[in-house]
Amino acid sequence: MSNSQNxxxxxxSTAPPSRPPDDQEDALYEVRKKIYPRAVTGWxxxxxxxxxxxxxxxxxxxxxxxxxxxxxxxxxxxxxxxYIFGLVFWPQDFIxxxxxxxICAFSLFLFTAVAGRLWxxxxxxxxVYTEMFLWIERKIEGDRPKRIKLxxxxxSMGKFxxxxxxxxxxxxxxxxxxxxxxxxxxxxxELFSQALSFGVAPWETFWIxxxxxxTYGNAGWMxxxxxxxxxxxxxxxxxxxDRDTLVITYDYTRGEPRGSRSKSTDYKAxxxxxxxxxxxxxxxxxxGIDIRxxxxxxxxxxxxxxxxxxxxxxxxxxxxGLIRYSTLNALEKHADWREMIARVFRPRVLIYTGILWIxxxxxxxxxxxxxxxxxxxxxxxxxxxxEVSGGELENVYRLQVMNTQEHVQRFSVGVRGIDGLxxxxxxxxxxxxPAASKMFAIPLRIDMDAAPKGITRIEFxxxxxxxxGRPAPDVFSLHEKSSFxxx
Amino acid sequence: MLxxxxxxxxxxxxxxxxGLGIIFTLVDxxxxxxxxxxxxxxxxxxxxxxxxxxWAITAMAAAMSAFLLTGKHPGDKTLGGExx
Ligand code: SF4
Ligand code: SF4
Numbered sequence: 263m264s265n266s267q268n269x270x271x272x273x274x275s276t277a278p279p280s281r282p283p284d285d286q287e288d289a290l291y292e293v294r295k296k297i298y299p300r301a302v303t304g305w306x307x308x309x310x311x312x313x314x315x316x317x318x319x320x321x322x323x324x325x326x327x328x329x330x331x332x333x334x335x336x337x338x339x340x341x342x343x344x345y346i347f348g349l350v351f352w353p354q355d356f357i358x359x360x361x362x363x364x365i366c367a368f369s370l371f372l373f374t375a376v377a378g379r380l381w382x383x384x385x386x387x388x389x390v391y392t393e394m395f396l397w398i399e400r401k402i403e404g405d406r407p408k409r410i411k412l413x414x415x416x417x418s419m420g421k422f423x424x425x426x427x428x429x430x431x432x433x434x435x436x437x438x439x440x441x442x443x444x445x446x447x448x449x450x451x452e453l454f455s456q457a458l459s460f461g462v463a464p465w466e467t468f469w470i471x472x473x474x475x476x477t478y479g480n481a482g483w484m485x486x487x488x489x490x491x492x493x494x495x496x497x498x499x500x501x502x503x504d505r506d507t508l509v510i511t512y513d514y515t516r517g518e519p520r521g522s523r524s525k526s527t528d529y530k531a532x533x534x535x536x537x538x539x540x541x542x543x544x545x546x547x548x549x550g551i552d553i554r555x556x557x558x559x560x561x562x563x564x565x566x567x568x569x570x571x572x573x574x575x576x577x578x579x580x581x582x583g584l585i586r587y588s589t590l591n592a593l594e595k596h597a598d599w600r601e602m603i604a605r606v607f608r609p610r611v612l613i614y615t616g617i618l619w620i621x622x623x624x625x626x627x628x629x630x631x632x633x634x635x636x637x638x639x640x641x642x643x644x645x646x647x648x649e650v651s652g653g654e655l656e657n658v659y660r661l662q663v664m665n666t667q668e669h670v671q672r673f674s675v676g677v678r679g680i681d682g683l684x685x686x687x688x689x690x691x692x693x694x695x696p697a698a699s700k701m702f703a704i705p706l707r708i709d710m711d712a713a714p715k716g717i718t719r720i721e722f723x724x725x726x727x728x729x730x731g732r733p734a735p736d737v738f739s740l741h742e743k744s745s746f747x748x749x
Numbered sequence: 750m751l752x753x754x755x756x757x758x759x760x761x762x763x764x765x766x767x768g769l770g771i772i773f774t775l776v777d778x779x780x781x782x783x784x785x786x787x788x789x790x791x792x793x794x795x796x797x798x799x800x801x802x803x804w805a806i807t808a809m810a811a812a813m814s815a816f817l818l819t820g821k822h823p824g825d826k827t828l829g830g831e832x833x
Binding site for chain 2: 339340342353356359463465466468469484487491492494
């Protein structure tokens with residue numbers, strides 16, 4: 263796919279494998295060694311590309327979808343309304359957002375416990391954008407050896423042109439990414455036509471560039487450092503791992519002692535293991551580690567080393583899977599995949615799954631039973647209780663109504679709590695437009711003599727009115743508490 | 750140095766984002782009263798500026814933590830001495 267040379271030459275390295283000193287204390291000021299990941303093809307690389315396409319199709323595509331004559335997914339911050347396909351959310355609905363975050367968190371826990379850093383290797387935006395940026399880099403500058411040579415060569419017209427082209431494309435992709443992000447918050451089509459005429463509002467412009475710059479910096483320059491130093495998930499995932507979690511492993515007993523050899527050698531007779539010490543697994547690694555040193559926290563589980571090593575194994579006519587997905591338990595006990603699958607259903611996984619289902623079902627039920635209208639009543643404190651003509655006492659209330667549906671709704675307002683208390687001078691039924699929020703002034707009147715002194719609890723009934731003008735309490739019927747005051 | 754900078758700016762960025770989300774789900778910026786006056790700016794301007802004010806504050810906290818962890822103690826004679 264992204265590989266210009268599908269055959270991996272087997273370079274025999276003579277240098278003893280060495281792990282760079284990893285002094286965590288000094289790492290705060292560590293000078294980064296630039297990593298030039300070699301292109302790799304294979305089963306897992308294909309999966310990663312598939313996920314790159316899938317996630318980015320969703321990300322870049324979603325703002326352009328329409329629903330009910332409006333943008334299907336729009337987090338309209340200026341109107342303080344979130345539209346997600348058929349649903350409209352208000353700030354009052356933020357509980358759903360919290361629930362959504364909880365679902366994401368527990369899914370991540372579950373995935374991590376079962377399959378390790380699957381998220382990191384295939385779906386994390388950092389991985390996905392790095393993959394896209396690397397693809398551009400490779401198309402322009404060539405694969406690893408060429409890139410290393412180019413970086414070492416003195417500045418020339420050719421080098422300048424290549425670097426310029428690369429950064430130009432990176433910046434274009436980054437800006438498009440930033441634009442897309444803002445298009446989730448500001449209607450995409452308007453934003454696009456504004457962008458064409460350079461008429462984007464200042465703050466929107468700022469955020470496009472801000473996010474674009476972050477993408478460019480993270481995917482173009484920082485790359486694996488984001489995973490190593492910035493990602494909180496990378497640090498606390500250790501807590502979700504156990505000895506049955508799927509990780510990328512090097513089969514030490516099969517591979518060692520490693521050593522170079524020609525294809526025809528009877529390496530078993532020479533006492534060698536299956537690893538030919540070609541260093542391919544190190545060269546393809548985006549974080550620049552050597553998986554043969556065992557599990558390391560830098561490993562993002564991208565399986566590039568598996569693809570790389572499998573190609574080597576094929577070439578040598580050795581069985582595949584010297585580096586493979588496995589669990590520490592399985593590796594130790596030489597268990598096969600059947601035993602590994604049996605170990606998936608362990609208490610930790612079952613508990614995560616259980617919690618996840620409880621949250622999902624609870625969220626589904628509340629969302630299903632969501633009231634189509636919200637109401638809130640407060641006594642108007644600016645106008646005190648006053649006597650009006652005819653010996654009546656009046657209190658005025660403010661009724662705030664929010665329509666969570668995308669069609670007009672009608673309703674009537676009544677009141678209970680004091681005999682003789684009635685809604686005065688309001689044209690019933692009231693009406694509220696689609697996805698709108700509206701304030702109604704509701705005066706209540708009562709005969710001066712019938713009103714009890716002081717504060718009395720009352721309750722408003724807000725009931726839907728059907729098309730036939732009759733009450734339709736099955737659509738919605740809300741009861742809001744308030745109080746009536748007689749001085 | 751780069752790592753130190755990002756370990757200050759990045760966690761504080763996340764914290765500011767969460768804080769902003771909570772504050773402005775509860776408070777409508779249009780109802781915001783600053784120093785006794787209603788703010789006369791668009792919602793997007795208030796959201797954005799609010800974010801940067803919050804980020805500055807959270808970054809300050811993170812920078813202080815970083816300083817306490819890596820800075821020299823007074824009276825620590827060793828050059829570049831770590832805390833303890
Ligand atoms: S593990 Fe595989 S890819 Fe890595 S050096 Fe050995 S043979 Fe080569
Ligand atoms: S060690 Fe292998 S799986 Fe881990 S990051 Fe490197 S290439 Fe990817």
